[in-house]
Amino acid sequence: MRKDAVQNRERLLRAARRLFADRGLDVPLDEIARVAGVSIGTLYNRFPTRDALVEAVFADRRATVADLAEQALATDDAWEGFAAFLTAVCELQAADLGYNDLAARTAPVDGDRGYGLMLEIVERAQSAGDLRADVTLADLAFVIWGVSATVAATRQTSPAAWRRHLALMLDGLRAAGARPLPGPPLPAARDC
Amino acid sequence: MRKDAVQNRERLLRAARRLFADRGLDVPLDEIARVAGVSIGTLYNRFPTRDALVEAVFADRRATVADLAEQALATDDAWEGFAAFLTAVCELQAADLGYNDLAARTAPVDGDRGYGLMLEIVERAQSAGDLRADVTLADLAFVIWGVSATVAATRQTSPAAWRRHLALMLDGLRAAGARPLPGPPLPAARDC
DNA sequence: AGCTAACTTGAGGGCTGTCTCAAGTTGAGG
DNA sequence: CCTCAACTTGAGACAGCCCTCAAGTTAGCT
Numbered sequence: 001m002r003k004d005a006v007q008n009r010e011r012l013l014r015a016a017r018r019l020f021a022d023r024g025l026d027v028p029l030d031e032i033a034r035v036a037g038v039s040i041g042t043l044y045n046r047f048p049t050r051d052a053l054v055e056a057v058f059a060d061r062r063a064t065v066a067d068l069a070e071q072a073l074a075t076d077d078a079w080e081g082f083a084a085f086l087t088a089v090c091e092l093q094a095a096d097l098g099y100n101d102l103a104a105r106t107a108p109v110d111g112d113r114g115y116g117l118m119l120e121i122v123e124r125a126q127s128a129g130d131l132r133a134d135v136t137l138a139d140l141a142f143v144i145w146g147v148s149a150t151v152a153a154t155r156q157t158s159p160a161a162w163r164r165h166l167a168l169m170l171d172g173l174r175a176a177g178a179r180p181l182p183g184p185p186l187p188a189a190r191d192c
Numbered sequence: 193m194r195k196d197a198v199q200n201r202e203r204l205l206r207a208a209r210r211l212f213a214d215r216g217l218d219v220p221l222d223e224i225a226r227v228a229g230v231s232i233g234t235l236y237n238r239f240p241t242r243d244a245l246v247e248a249v250f251a252d253r254r255a256t257v258a259d260l261a262e263q264a265l266a267t268d269d270a271w272e273g274f275a276a277f278l279t280a281v282c283e284l285q286a287a288d289l290g291y292n293d294l295a296a297r298t299a300p301v302d303g304d305r306g307y308g309l310m311l312e313i314v315e316r317a318q319s320a321g322d323l324r325a326d327v328t329l330a331d332l333a334f335v336i337w338g339v340s341a342t343v344a345a346t347r348q349t350s351p352a353a354w355r356r357h358l359a360l361m362l363d364g365l366r367a368a369g370a371r372p373l374p375g376p377p378l379p380a381a382r383d384c
Numbered sequence: 385a386g387c388t389a390a391c392t393t394g395a396g397g398g399c400t401g402t403c404t405c406a407a408g409t410t411g412a413g414g
Numbered sequence: 415c416c417t418c419a420a421c422t423t424g425a426g427a428c429a430g431c432c433c434t435c436a437a438g439t440t441a442g443c444t
Binding site for chain 2: 104135139141142145146147148149150153154157158160161163164165167168169170171172173174176177178179181182183185186187
């Protein structure tokens with residue numbers, strides 16, 4: 001790839017990162033091109049679809065989440081690790097409206113490195129008797145979806161409000177005082 | 193108002209009710225007109241803005257919610273009333289994608305009849321020692337927003353999944369085993 | 385310096401949805 | 415039956431965003 005092409009690619013990524021973070025994944029592509037100081041045609045040359053751009057911008061996130069999962073497993077207390085992991089993921093969401101959108105739209109993929117780790121986090125916390133036994137990994141989507149909605153709704157006015165939401169959900173996930181859950185657990189959904 | 197005009201208005205409302213319910217509040221207006229068997233111009237004659245149409249379609253909902261709140265207060269057990277109220281509201285959301293959108297976008301208005309009743313539901317459940325003392329009425333938005341997101345995400349594949357989400361939140365709202373919440377409660381937000 | 389493949393450009397066509405308004409139609413009172 | 419205010423109509427102006435491609439430019443090799 002030519003030197004100038006590489007530079008343009010990076011400008012585009014920088015612009016997209018910023019705009020996605022501030023305004024969400026649906027920001028117009030021509031605006032990204034404009035902020036990058038590049039024509040819309042060049043953007044399409046480098047990233048043929050919006051998804052390709054999103055994927056490139058958030059490529060590191062999957063690994064970041066997997067790292068967080070490993071840290072969680074390294075924590076002595078199983079519940080503490082579990083709670084810290086969820087909190088960290090939600091912090092990523094709160095810090096970046098684009099990732100907030102992305103997290104709410106995509107489910108963890110089965111083959112992924114993070115998937116196995118997350119499963120382990122859940123099972124460990126359940127074995128320790130701290131996490132209620134009737135939840136599954138898929139139920140954590142409720143936390144992600146819920147916090148995503150709260151972040152989107154309160155970002156401007158109460159940027160820390162999601163922490164209350166998360167705290168309520170964590171208390172709901174505790175084994176102590178849990179009432180049985182209705183219905184079957186969520187199937188391990190592919191996406192959305 | 194002329195007889196045919198009244199009839200057209202009702203056709204529009206019927207069409208809008210159906211389309212909002214199936215596809216959410218953002219369904220194109222010209223499609224509503226088409227389904228109603230009326231021109232787009234007529235739609236704009238009757239309802240100058242989308243909000244006016246939405247308002248007309250869901251005009252009864254505010255009263256419905258207030259009625260539900262009254263029923264909740266008529267329940268002997270304070271917590272049971274509280275939980276039944278939230279469940280009923282979420283059932284409205286699950287049954288109508290349009291209302292699901294609406295509930296997530298608008299906060300209960302201060303002067304509203306339902307507002308006072310909901311306040312009472314919360315306070316009664318807190319006085320009974322069942323609902324944790326550190327939540328406020330505004331915190332119930334987390335339930336609405338969260339369930340709204342879950343309904344939107346799982347409607348097609350697991351239409352009852354929101355009940356698990358709600359059950360987790362209800363357990364999180366219980367006084368028993370509650371950990372202190374972080375941050376200040378949400379300000380009584382106007383909208384959104 | 386000259387050449388060429390790689391790259392950039394941005395006007396323009398396409399699509400979807402909103403909203404308007406001049407012209408035509410019709411219900412209903414007199 | 416006549417009249418006219420009320421109503422309906424739908425083409426079309428407008429706006430936002432997507433995506434393409436023919437023409438022009440440039441990096442980098444020889």
